Amino acid sequence: MSRYNKIQLTPGQSEGIYSCGNSQTLQHDLKDAMGFDGFTVSDWGATHSMSIAAGLDIEMPGAKCNWLLRMLLPADFELFGGLNAACTHLSTAHIISAIENDELELAKLDDSVMRILTALFAIGEFVRFGCLFW
Numbered sequence: 001m002s003r004y005n006k007i008q009l010t011p012g013q014s015e016g017i018y019s020c021g022n023s024q025t026l027q028h029d030l031k032d033a034m035g036f037d038g039f040t041v042s043d044w045g046a047t048h049s050m051s052i053a054a055g056l057d058i059e060m061p062g063a064k065c066n067w068l069l070r071m072l073l074p075a076d077f078e079l080f081g082g083l084n085a086a087c088t089h090l091s092t093a094h095i096i097s098a099i100e101n102d103e104l105e106l107a108k109l110d111d112s113v114m115r116i117l118t119a120l121f122a123i124g125e126f127v128r129f130g131c132l133f134w
Contacts, residue, residue, distance in 0.1 A: 002026065002056060004046045020047045026055030039115040047089045050098045053105070057112040059090040 006016030009024055019025065020042045030036045039057035047059045098104035120126060 001041050001043055002046060002051075003043050018046070018048050020056050020059075021049050021051040021054045023054040031055060037115070037118070039112065039119060049089060050094065050103055052090055052095065052112055053098070053103065053108055055108075056090075057115055 002020040002022075005019055007019050007022050007025055008016040009022075017024075026040055030040070040055060041058045042051065042056055042060050044060045047056065051059065095104065095109065099106060099109070
């Protein structure tokens, strides 16, 4: 789980990078160098950008994103402060937009989906009543 803090990678770096969007720690160190084959999750409201491009796999919704309102209201309904009901950074609309604008590679999305589905299959989440749902 990545958190709210910023990580300063070099002593000369003026400001750190939020841990949920830090490709050095999420992708390079954790997934590539250490061989972590699970999926990474943000803490509630800790993301600040299209962090899936940096190696984050699942974003927990932020405090500003009331989950009940998101379930009950249309996605274009505006909440207080101009936020809409689908205000997470990794919402379907934001992911599609990032892919269309070349801000997110399809391979990164595929990797995240594969990591999540692999874990769900491993714990038997797709097996119900002796049948495999796909």
